Amino acid sequence: MTLLERDPNAPVFWKGNMPVTSRYTFGLAGERFFRAIKDEGRILGTRCPECDITYVPATLFCERCMAELTEWVDAGEIGEVHTYTLLFEDMDGNRLPEPEIVAFVRLGDGGLVHRLGEVELDELYIGMNVEPVFKPAAERTGSILDILYFRPVD
Amino acid sequence: MSERVAIVGVGWAGFRPSTPYQSYKELMYEAAVRAYADAGVDPRRDIETFVTVSEDFHEGTSIFDEYTPDQLGGALKPVHTIGGDGLHGLATGYMLVRTGRFSLVTVEAHSKASNILTLPYITAYAQDPVLNRPLRLNPEYIAGLEMHRYLYETDTTPEQCAAVVVKNKRNALLNPLASFAADLTLDEVLNGPPVAWPLGRHEVAPLADGAVVMVLASEEKARLLTDKPVWIRGIGWCNGPASLESRDWADAPHIREAARLAYRQAGIRDPFQEIDFAEVDDTYAFKELQHLEALGICLPGEAGLLTEQGATEPDGEFPVNVSGGSLGVGHLLDGTGLARALEVVLQLRGEAGPRQLEDVEVGLVQSWRGVPTTSGVVAVLSN
Numbered sequence: 001m002t003l004l005e006r007d008p009n010a011p012v013f014w015k016g017n018m019p020v021t022s023r024y025t026f027g028l029a030g031e032r033f034f035r036a037i038k039d040e041g042r043i044l045g046t047r048c049p050e051c052d053i054t055y056v057p058a059t060l061f062c063e064r065c066m067a068e069l070t071e072w073v074d075a076g077e078i079g080e081v082h083t084y085t086l087l088f089e090d091m092d093g094n095r096l097p098e099p100e101i102v103a104f105v106r107l108g109d110g111g112l113v114h115r116l117g118e119v120e121l122d123e124l125y126i127g128m129n130v131e132p133v134f135k136p137a138a139e140r141t142g143s144i145l146d147i148l149y150f151r152p153v154d
Numbered sequence: 155m156s157e158r159v160a161i162v163g164v165g166w167a168g169f170r171p172s173t174p175y176q177s178y179k180e181l182m183y184e185a186a187v188r189a190y191a192d193a194g195v196d197p198r199r200d201i202e203t204f205v206t207v208s209e210d211f212h213e214g215t216s217i218f219d220e221y222t223p224d225q226l227g228g229a230l231k232p233v234h235t236i237g238g239d240g241l242h243g244l245a246t247g248y249m250l251v252r253t254g255r256f257s258l259v260t261v262e263a264h265s266k267a268s269n270i271l272t273l274p275y276i277t278a279y280a281q282d283p284v285l286n287r288p289l290r291l292n293p294e295y296i297a298g299l300e301m302h303r304y305l306y307e308t309d310t311t312p313e314q315c316a317a318v319v320v321k322n323k324r325n326a327l328l329n330p331l332a333s334f335a336a337d338l339t340l341d342e343v344l345n346g347p348p349v350a351w352p353l354g355r356h357e358v359a360p361l362a363d364g365a366v367v368m369v370l371a372s373e374e375k376a377r378l379l380t381d382k383p384v385w386i387r388g389i390g391w392c393n394g395p396a397s398l399e400s401r402d403w404a405d406a407p408h409i410r411e412a413a414r415l416a417y418r419q420a421g422i423r424d425p426f427q428e429i430d431f432a433e434v435d436d437t438y439a440f441k442e443l444q445h446l447e448a449l450g451i452c453l454p455g456e457a458g459l460l461t462e463q464g465a466t467e468p469d470g471e472f473p474v475n476v477s478g479g480s481l482g483v484g485h486l487l488d489g490t491g492l493a494r495a496l497e498v499v500l501q502l503r504g505e506a507g508p509r510q511l512e513d514v515e516v517g518l519v520q521s522w523r524g525v526p527t528t529s530g531v532v533a534v535l536s537n
Contacts (some may be wrong), residue, residue, distance in 0.1 A: 013174075013269070016214055018211075018214065018216075024283040024284065026284050030284065034284075055399075055400070056399065057285060057399060063395060063400065082303065082403060083299045083300075083302045083303035083306065083403050083404075084299065084302060085295050085298025085299050085301075085302055085350045085351060085352075085353070086298070086348065086350065086351035087291060087292060087294070087295045087298065087349075087350050088347070088348050088349055088350065088351070089292045089294065089349060089350075090292055091274045091275060091278070091290055091291075091292055092272075092274070093274065093292070099348075099351070100291070100295075102289075102291060102295045102298070102299065102350075103299075104299055104303075104398065104403060109400075110399040110400055111399055112285070112399065113285070113286055113289065113299075113398050113399075114289065115289070126302070126303070126306050143284070143288060144284060144285055144286075144288050144289065145288050145289075
């Protein structure tokens with residue numbers, strides 16, 4: 001606390017918050033993407049044959065040429081750790097008891113940000129092959145959290 | 155009609171970790187009064203239109219244009235508020251003059267960061283609501299992911315990133331507006347607490363409060379008002395593929411493209427040779443290196459070497475962030491880009507006091523809107 005903040009003549013402040021509650025519609029491609037995770041435990045992408053790009057997660061359009069994408073593909077069960085970090089703070093800025101391992105996992109020409117699990121730090125490297133660990137089918141809701149984490153492939 | 159646009163007045167207020175006495179409106183007012191005195195104009199009579207830059211959630215308000223005209227002298231005048239970094243406001247002000255409709259324009263951006271109690275939650279709202287946000291990760295993880303891939307692809311070392319912190323915080327010792335000046339060693343930076351490894355706490359610019367106001371003028375008006383105009387010779391901005399799923403994790407192609415636009419307009423072919431110094435975004439230490447490479451000052455992987463060799467020191471071949479950058483001055487959120495531009499203006503006018511660079515004629519300023527964005531602006535200024 002600075003001297004200024006201790007000054008009894010300093011103005012008070014008013015605390016406020018914003019009660020924002022909203023819906024979000026993920027759209028036609030997003031609906032099918034999450035339904036495949038929920039029902040089949042599969043990660044889907046869409047292909048732009050013109051640009052030779054496989055979008056993961058699937059999108060309805062190619063952001064490079066703006067074509068509508070109709071070719072759906074299975075992104076496969078194995079991705080590659082493109083980059084990773086050890087996160088030491090939670091959303092409130094508090095120190096986490098153990099750092100979380102967060103990675104961008106390359107799938108097709110896109111990929112997913114997610115946690116890594118069942119991995120030893122000294123074995124982890126950029127380029128490592130990993131696979132998603134899904135919740136049991138009955139517990140899946142069609143969410144990114146249906147994937148618990150990615151783990152190394154033996 | 156002349157195509158040239160000049161900065162003819164600058165003003166600032168705050169530049170402190172907290173400003174408990176002042177409201178953000180009073181910070182804006184203080185900065186505006188200084189800028190108008192500096193330009194020698196009466197805002198109520200002379201300024202024709204006003205641009206403010208802000209992010210509603212940073213302010214804890216909605217529809218922020220309801221909160222801006224009065225303290226700038228803009229009531230009953232054309233006013234608009236844009237989202238972006240302060241340099242987006244400079245670009246907008248530039249375009250307003252170039253329409254020919256306005257000859258004097260005010261641009262403002264500020265930070266009252268000390269009043270924001272839940273910044274990571276606000277930043278989380280800039281990420282995809284269903285793909286990213288449910289993971290409930292402190293958004294600094296994005297900087298950690300970017301830094302790790304940047305180091306991996308360019309062979310830049312953590313020591314080279316730490317050298318940016320040492321340089322900028324030391325530069326800040328000569329800047330009275332800098333709140334976070336320090337004389338640190340490489341080891342002190344490297345041994346600090348980690349935030350999102352490989353990113354350490356000392357490599358993250360701390361937040362500060364402050365406001366910056368600039369007055370822009372057509373050439374005709376600038377010649378009447380001042381003998382020290384600072385010309386906006388080129389300005390460009392760009393947004394990269396924004397989603398975390400399709401971005402380039404190692405490079406900053408949005409800055410590369412913004413620079414290409416600005417250089418083309420300014421007629422710059424070789425920025426390292428033709429530009430004398432730069433103020434670039436250093437929200438995270440590695441970003442200064444990544445941004446210098448994207449700006450074409452050097453090739454990918456070379457900025458760390460240049461830094462180690464001292465080329466970006468105030469007495470080096472290409473001084474970078476003589477002001478102390480955001481690492482030394484403090485990060486002003488939406489006002490950060492204008493704070494960097496303020497230093498370039500002061501240097502080009504020869505008014506930078508003990509940190510004044512000798513014989514500078516052309517300065518570069520670059521901003522980035524922070525994680526998770528791929529949004530940046532580049533401008534070339536000259537005296």
